[in-house]
Amino acid sequence: MATYNKRGYKPKTKKEKEIEEEIEVGESTTAEVFESLDQGASRTEEWVEKNQKPILYGIVGILVVVLGYLAYTKFVVEPNEMEASTELSQAQENFTTALETTNTSVQDSLYQVALTGSNGKYGLLDIADNYGSTKAGNLAHYYAGMSYLEIKDYTKAIEHLQDFNADDMILAPLAKGAIGDAFMQLNQADEALGYYEKAAGMNPNDFTTPRFLLKAGVAAIELGQNDKAIKHLTKLKDSYADSDYAAQADLYLGKAQAGN
Structure with a gap:
């Protein structure tokens, strides 16, 4: 039986056939990927439906922690920082007075005032004890240590200076x-x-x-x-x-x- 080619028809080259095969494979792979994604999405939806309550409780728990932290910072930490800073300003002033005095006979007593306070005001020791978690409380350890160093109580000086960060x-x-x-x-x-x-x-x-x-x-x-x-x-x-x-x-x- 005789064969013939249509006018203008050219047989496909080996390279073209390979390209077509690759396209077909690619289309098949793409279809498989989308099918896999659809299956994964379905499983995810099913898991979410089954675990709605735990997920909700988890989200609520996170919100409670975040809001609690913000509230603690706003209503506890910040007020404590302000109180400690106010108390420390007077104690710092007493420390500076002791440091700058030229009257050595009263210098030790001035350092004691800085340490223990006066006129209803906290001294460095009270601030360090009551506001230890604040920046001012931490700084109080430094001034207390330096005060003890000046009055030659070296053991206490070391204790407070080591507590200073x-x-x-x-x-x-x-x-x-x-x-x-x-x-x-x-x-x-x-x-x-x-x-x-x-x-x-x-x-x-x-x-x-x-x-x-x-x-x-x-x-x-x-x-x-x-x-x-x-x-x-x-x-x-x-x-x-x-x-x-x-x-x-x-x-x-x-x-x-x-x-x-």
């Missing part, structure tokens, strides 16, 4: 360094050295860093750790040459070098 560029290293001062007064130079090193390494700046590098060098000399002393004092001279403390470094550096 801060990432402030100045207060944080000052608190660590003050703990070191208290330990030095208690003849625990090894503990003091550790705190001086922490203070010197916190938030490097031109005010606290050279101060505690010098103190760390002195404590290391007292402990006979001359290599460590040389390291701290050399860093002080090299990195903070314009500091007032750098002028004192040569004296102690000479002692450390002589001890090696």
Whole structure:
């Protein structure tokens, strides 16, 4: 039997046939995907219908927690912060008065007033106890620790300064360094050295860093750790040459070098 081609008809190439096959496969796969999605959606709808109450309870629970937190912040935390801040302002004023007085005979009593309060006003200890969760309560620990340091109650100074939490560029290293001062007064130079090193390494700046590098060098000399002393004092001279403390470094550096 004879065969013929229609006018203009061209046999499909192998490449065209492959493309058609790919299209057919793609259409089949797409149909399967949509069918799978439809089945998944149906199962999801069924699950939601079966679990409406637990879902609702869960949403309500989340709302209760969020609203409770907002209410607690608005009606408890914020008022406490304001009260603590008001109380702290008077205690800070008493602390500053004690710090700036030139009459050393009454200085200790002024620090005691800052600690315990007067005229119905809370002192630093009351603020730390009653508002410990507030920023002002936390700051009260710092001032209380510094007050105890000034009146030479070093154990209590350490307790309060260790309870003080801060990432402030100045207060944080000052608190660590003050703990070191208290330990030095208690003849625990090894503990003091550790705190001086922490203070010197916190938030490097031109005010606290050279101060505690010098103190760390002195404590290391007292402990006979001359290599460590040389390291701290050399860093002080090299990195903070314009500091007032750098002028004192040569004296102690000479002692450390002589001890090696």
